[in-house]
Amino acid sequence: MPPQAIAPKGFNYVCENGVATITLTRGDRLNSLTFAIYEELRDLFAALNDHDEVRAVVLTGEGRAFCSGGDVEDIIGELFSRDMKGMVAFTRVTGALIANIRKLRRPVIAAVNGVAVGAGAVIALACDLRVASDKARFGFIFPKVGLCGADMGAAYLLPRVVGLGHASELLFTGDLIGADEAYRMGLVNRVVAPEKCLETALALATRLASGPAFAHAMTKQMLESEHTMSLDAAIEAEAQVQAICMMHPDFRAAFDAWTTKQPIQFEGSPLPFQEQPRAASPAAAAAKL
Numbered sequence: 001m002p003p004q005a006i007a008p009k010g011f012n013y014v015c016e017n018g019v020a021t022i023t024l025t026r027g028d029r030l031n032s033l034t035f036a037i038y039e040e041l042r043d044l045f046a047a048l049n050d051h052d053e054v055r056a057v058v059l060t061g062e063g064r065a066f067c068s069g070g071d072v073e074d075i076i077g078e079l080f081s082r083d084m085k086g087m088v089a090f091t092r093v094t095g096a097l098i099a100n101i102r103k104l105r106r107p108v109i110a111a112v113n114g115v116a117v118g119a120g121a122v123i124a125l126a127c128d129l130r131v132a133s134d135k136a137r138f139g140f141i142f143p144k145v146g147l148c149g150a151d152m153g154a155a156y157l158l159p160r161v162v163g164l165g166h167a168s169e170l171l172f173t174g175d176l177i178g179a180d181e182a183y184r185m186g187l188v189n190r191v192v193a194p195e196k197c198l199e200t201a202l203a204l205a206t207r208l209a210s211g212p213a214f215a216h217a218m219t220k221q222m223l224e225s226e227h228t229m230s231l232d233a234a235i236e237a238e239a240q241v242q243a244i245c246m247m248h249p250d251f252r253a254a255f256d257a258w259t260t261k262q263p264i265q266f267e268g269s270p271l272p273f274q275e276q277p278r279a280a281s282p283a284a285a286a287a288k289l
Contacts, residue, residue, distance in 0.1 A: 006051075008044060010037035017270050018055035018209030019202060020048065027063025032071035033119060035078075038093050045100035052268060055209035055216075057104070058201050059127060060111035061120075066136065069118025070094075091151075094119060098153045101126040102224060105217035107208045111201035112136045113194065117176070122152040125161065125187070128220065131204065132179040132188040133197040139176040149174065160227070162186050203276070210271040212250040 006013050012023040022044070024031035033041075048054050061067055070076055079087065101108055101123070110116075110127035117139040124130055124138070140158070142149050149155065149171030158167035162185040170177070182188045192200045208216065218241050226234040245251060250266045257264040263272035 006044065006047070008040045010034065010040045013044070015051075015054055017206055018053065019058060019205040020051075020054045020056070021058045021060070021202070024059075024061040024067055027061070027065070029071060030065035030068035030115065031061040031063070031120070032068045032074075034071050034074040035090075035093075038097055042093060042097040042100055045097065045104050048104055048106065052213075054106060055211075055213045055269065056205040057106055057108045058111055058198070058205045059108060059123070060198055060201065061113055063114070064135075065114040065120075066110070066112045066116040067120025067123055068115060069120050069141075094152050098122060098126045098157075102153075105220055106213075107205070107216055107220070109201045109205050109208075111198045112138075112179075112188065113197045115139075117141050119152060122154045122157075125154065125157050126152075129204065130188040131190040131192060131197055131201040132182060133194040134179050134191050135194050136179045136182070136188075136197075137176045138179075138182050138187060139174060140170050141174040141176070143172065144174040206271070207274045207276050210266070210269050210274045212245075212248075212254075212266045213268055214248050214250055215245050218245060 006015075011025050012021075014021050022041075024033075024037075026032060026037075048057065075090075079090065082090070107129065108127040110124040110130045112124050112130055112132040114133060114135060115137050116124045117137070118141050121138050121140050140149055140151075140154055142151050142154075155167070155171060158170065161167075162170070166185045169175070177185075177187075179188060179191045183191045190200055190204075222234075222238060222241060226237065229237065248267075253266060254264050256262075257273075265272050
């Protein structure tokens with residue numbers, strides 16, 4: 001799929017300076033998902049592995065919501081007409097979207113501009129990093145509609161991010177939490193003013209896109225693979241991966257740039273490597289008071 005062929009019907013897609021931005025555009029429906037949008041998102045995240053021009057991804061929503069999950073009319077109502085085989089076919093599609101986000105060997109950043117509940121919360125969770133508006137709310141609300149809290153990989157991913165205790169409470173209760181509480185749990189990486197949410201996520205994505213794409217791909221792979229390894233196996237795997245990275249031209253480019261006091265130009269990056277100071281989150285600043 002060449003870059004010009006990426007033209008989804010259910011959401012917007014643009015790529016600039018190595019950053020692909022995916023924007024859910026059903027703002028009037030709180031960016032709820034339809035069968036078609038699930039499938040398009042699933043297929044896009046699978047396809048992006050073959051797009052070298054994409055070095056980082058930002059996923060966000062239009063209007064006052066990030067994503068409110070499955071559309072009540074388009075999905076929930078229709079599911080009641082399905083048998084068990086049809087139900088499983090649907091839940092496998094939703095799970096495949098999450099799997100493809102995790103399998104994509106690029107950093108994926110969620111710019112959570114508003115409410116993220118149900119499938120929307122799991123999609124944000126599946127991203128590598130989350131920048132949240134201070135108006136954002138998160139809720140794994142499945143038990144509130146009579147469903148298991150373990151959906152789309154939530155019971156696998158959430159304990160890895162926030163710990164078993166917090167994950168158990170969120171998945172059993174389905175309670176909504178605000179951005180500051182999500183930050184304290186470790187569910188989000190940054191909390192910013194609403195008007196800064198997408199801007200902050202794009203700046204972070206641009207920084208990552210200017211970095212060593214080959215090494216970033218290895219980092220994401222190892223974060224996934226080492227979860228089930230022993231410490232000895234993980235150390236050996238990292239030894240081999242790091243040796244591979246040392247053979248890549250980016251390692252030499254960084255050394256040459258350091259010796260000549262020039263900006264680093266990593267292979268394939270449209271921009272020199274961008275070092276940026278880490279800004280304190282409002283939640284972090286408040287915690288020091």
